Amino acid sequence: MDTIITEEVNAGKRKKRLLVSIICLVVLAAGIWLIRAYFKPALTKAEFTTAIAEKGNIENTINATGEILPEFEEALTSPINASIRNVAMDAGNKITAGQSILTLDKSAAQTDFDKLKFLIESKENEIEKLKLDLEKSFYDIKSNNNIKQLRISNLTDAVSNTKKLYKAGGGTKENIEQAELNLKVAELEKQQLENEIKSKQRTMKIEIREAEIALAIQKNDQAALKRKLDLANVIATRSGVITWVNKNIGASIKEGEVLAKIADLGSFKVAGSMSDNLLGQLHNHMPAIIRFNETQLRGQVINISPAVNNGIVSFEVQLEQRNNKQLRPNMKVDLFLVTAVRNGVTRVVNGPAFKGSDLQDIFVVSQGKAQRRTVKTGLSNFDYIEIISGLKPGEVIITSDMTAYKNASEISIVN
Template identity: 20%
Template structure:
């Protein structure tokens, strides 16, 4: 009897608990917001249109010389000639400086006398060896002495040649570090020569724009020095490594102009027109919902917002290129998507 009573109490408790849970579920369900399927959401729309996505990007840089070098002698000594001045134009092979080479020439004369003496000895030994009057080893030693002395003479001639310092290429003397009479050591800077027959405009291009440039591409250049003139250069280098700000160096080579001479250090800017896709179907950037990997847009059809998958291509600051999923003229929601679901009735603004 007691067991029956306990069972009845247990069943009653379980029934009461189930009823309470069901009642709570109904109350919670009553509190959940259910949108009115007939309530229209206000949205702003724009038509998908064909636009020209050409972009004009402007980048500022400064001109660098085509070539620049510090002239450093390979020999040392007193400068006896220095026929240059700062600002002077010099051609390739032009004398920059001449060092005193008297001591080297004296050494060269002494070596030549030694060689002549060995050559005379060689003739005598050749005669004596034929008559077995002297060992052949003396002849061999004399031949080796001649070769050794000739090698020393070549070294001296090379040192003499190094005392004549010439310009390796045509340019302008932009700095003179010594004066006539100065005594210099090997490697001492004497002068700096700068070649500006060609100039290199170096600009820093952001990561998103560096793909607009190709080696050999023709680029228009404008300068602050000649604001009404337009120069043309060609892309000669695109950096393979960016800086901490993800900017990449792009180098544009431009021929200097006699009528409008450019100088190293001047500012220059390039305007690069990138034909992203030319005329193409586009929508506003804010129309895209989801991610760029799975882009979607809300298209207004029969008074309702229909969620549709699209394919996107190039992009600008304002528009996405649409490569699939839309037709020109379709009305695309560009504002108010946060209140939309697939099939939500809308009223356009």
């Protein structure tokens, strides 16, 4: 026969089960605490790097890439269409003004020069012929004019004689009218001839002037070609170092094509480039820091290119120490542009411990332990990061990457 379980018995069993559960949880928590206390994370001093917080100045920088270039570089171009005959100097050689770098084959240009010379002689002969024709034509017209004048004088006398004869009763009015008509015709012919003389003179002078202008143009072309021929032996116009030269002997060269480059290695600049996403922060006279081989130089941004190519904006940096002996053409350097400066702030050496956000969890070293602490950061550069709050000057922090200990609040430091 089944026995009915009372409510009091059930309640007692529930209390017992609850008590057992609580005791198990307490034991488990105590075990975890004991294990964590026993297996507390520890580091040796050789496993991390530290830095001491200090008061100082800090510059906020953005990164760019840079290349060292000569501040003054001259490109020597071909004055004519030619081919390279001989190369006298190679890249890297020092050169002085007047030294030959390379020689061009100028036979084709010389042929053009000789042809132009013959054209000039032909044009000079043409002008001389025009002048002779003008003189002859003027002489012929003038002679005809003199003949016309003599005829007019003769006809004038004829008119006078006809009138006298008519008064004496020996002539007619028709004779007088005919004589006067002949005189008038002769005067008109003379006037026509005089106009022809003037027109012929103007025409001949214009033709001569046009020929003289054409001759002057040809002579200018000849002089320009002569200068180009003189430059065909490519020589240095200044002292310096050859940074590049076309050594392809026999290669065809077009007029204006670069043959060699000469640089003054006593003065350098930096050709910089950066993403156009940072273009809003870039401006002229912006301070810049250049680093290479443990050397640091300073300068300022100049000549920002208005064009953006493939998401890259270009600019130049003028160095304060342009003649640094360690600078070399085409040398790659680290370039940092200063966007802001703060003085007298708390700063620490930048390192992998800082991930870039304003609030950072770091470990402060004190009395053989590293304790987690949250700090607020400000400006940063490749050397330092500003600590706005959470750290005092003189305190020591770990600058190594502590991602593996992100859940630890305290780490023991052992020797």
